[in-house]
Amino acid sequence: LADKQFCVAEERSGHCAVVDGNFLYVWGGYVSIEENEVYLPNDELWLYEIDSGLWTMHLMEGELPTSMSGSCGACINGKLYIFGGFDDKGYSNLLYYVNLRTRNGTYRWKKITDFKGQPPTPRDKLSCWVYKDRLIYFGGYGCRKYNELSDCFDVHDAFWEGQIFWGWHNDVHAFDTNTQTWFQPTIRGGVPPQPRAAHTCAVLGNKGYIFGGRVLQTRMNDLHCLNLDTWIWSGRIHINGEKPKDRSWHTLTPIADDKLFLFGGLSSDNVPLSDGWIHSVTTNGWKQLTHLPKSRPRLWHTACLGTEGEVMIFGGSKDDLHFLDTGHCSDLLIFQTQPYSLLRLCLDCIGKNATLLKNQISWLPSKILPQVLKKITFWAAANHRQEKKAEIERQEQINVT
Template sequence: MEERLCSELVARERSGHTAVVDTNLLYVWGGYMSIDEEEVFLPSNEIWVYDLDEGVWQVFHMKGEVPPSMSGTCGCSLKGSMYIFGGCDDNGQTNQMFCVDLTDGKYMWRKIAYELGSPPSPRDKLSCWVYNERLIYFGGYGHKQLTEFDSRNKSFVIDEASWVTDIFWGWNNEVQIFDPVQATWSQPNIQGRPPAPRAAHASATLGSRGYICGGRVTETRMSDIHFLDLKTWTWTEILPASSCPVGRSWHTLTAVSHNTLFLFGGLSADCKPMSDGWLIDVDTKTWTELKHPFQNKPRLWHTASPGKDCDVVVFGGSCDYILLVDKGHCNDALIFQTQPHPLFRICEDFIAKNVRSSEMLRNQLHLLPPKLLTAVQRRASFYRPSKKQSVS
């Protein structure tokens, strides 16, 4: 388990941001932070890139059809591109979609024009599964026009505190599919009993299943877990065979093996920031609490991305109840080891950690094959003394 802020340049503190991992790079975009007790959206024309091998941050200027600065947008990675949908900007929730190629070094935003079908209504704090080269969106909090609302439809729960004459705000459990190749939206014919409408839940894709866990609707924060079969479009609830995590929202869920998901953090039903980590075996339906060294680092509205060797890379988020305190935004990367590392990585990390203090290792380092030598030198950069200097 590692916590690193290795470079002099470090991404700003933030919550409600988007982050994806592609190869060995963590890409961070958007979100908001607090300045003088004011909520400030972070610039939408910059993307922060963290090298997970070297522990070094870089920031790049973005061009093209730059989206507005937002938080609560739903981001995902597909074939080297990052897609964002929805979110909340200065004008409220949106249902626009943007895409950026992460592989060409240009970081050129493109606003996606929909060719067919209707997108989901404006919303934020939703989730997405990537399957069969399509993006499948679920849930979220947003608004519908009076003409869109049907009181007989149980897929939308009204937030009574936010209702006005001709607009309804609330939570939903809708499933909608976007095909990036055709630029089309569609809605599958859903079978089974769907989970209750919700937002600020956690989701992950495992094989041909899309999982969701917890989240908030009205004043309730839930602990239930469901999966949607992305071939048959059938919902199934998992009834745990063991004790399970308490209900929460603003947490994360990450696939770490063919049958295991990792849950971390969030905000509990009594508004307590959480730092616990859990593994669920979806075959045996068993939850197991994972002991880790970050028990003193609660996080909510953070991001979690799968890294190499079943690691999970958690970045940013808040360590306080952001609706009350809103001063606890973070910018550290927490790397969770959820499975035993391969022998090669254990050896590589051992050499990288000790090469500075061991004269024998330094004298023998040049004997390594060139490719391995380069890898070890990069890892040694990761383990150099942390400067922990934030960007203002």
């Protein structure tokens, strides 16, 4: 295969990523160049095919969103929805979608303007639960006018001319994708989390979970839960035993009916984190994973659940974004959270040993031959990248010498 087939998506932080079918889709975000934040092109959609391990880039058409970071991306029925975000002109509260299951290979953005109801105020670094074809948003950092101030908003800074206030939210807004309607559900009980941003969320059953994030001048490690049917908050959930340290810009991924996978983030003392934890709803406890590499910290990355229970971490930064202008990543970290199927194990074995088995591969049933060829490509790409990385390290060592 030609080298150009082993391209990878550009490094970035603050982007959006979703999995639909056998593909991981990545859009937006930014990189730092000479202490300037540069937003990545709004007309590029990167696709990672899970079986083959190959990246491709597709140009997009239609009503393009502004190039932004901190937008909230979610997938419902094969459509990627993008809400909010931040660019050079400020915060957004616009909602866009693109059909990922296009038949002609053309990805076309559409701005949703014919909606009913009132959207949230402009913000970024918010989170989203997907439940019953609804996008349910919580929190974020943004701006409000004086007459929009309420108990769901903690003021961080103010620009008195024009009476504009910046700060953190803890309000809940929902968008019904079937009726194209925004609504703010009536919270019927419980104590909501403090207003925050750069937190993370996940859905298990009919419960929406929130963990950590930036609250005023500190970071948190609290866990909350909202019943998405009754709209009742749990209050801060009491944890049995050890728990993760305070953090923001981390991810939380559902990996089973009663388990959540937490990874990375930025600690209260501004240290990028590489730790992973699993929370069991059944036992109400956290368990730290001890075998994760400590040399691969990530913050403001994305995490998506793959087709066989693997958590796919893409992009983010390995440095504190508040103080450094480097460290954005383009690699894909894959955490296996459950045993692979027997078919997957066999396909990987053939892919890794394709040279040894080349004379027998054609004997395989025609039904699985395409899957085998994709796995051969996957491991060829993996070996190519490993060799390229080793060559770069050798060249750097020569230069140092």
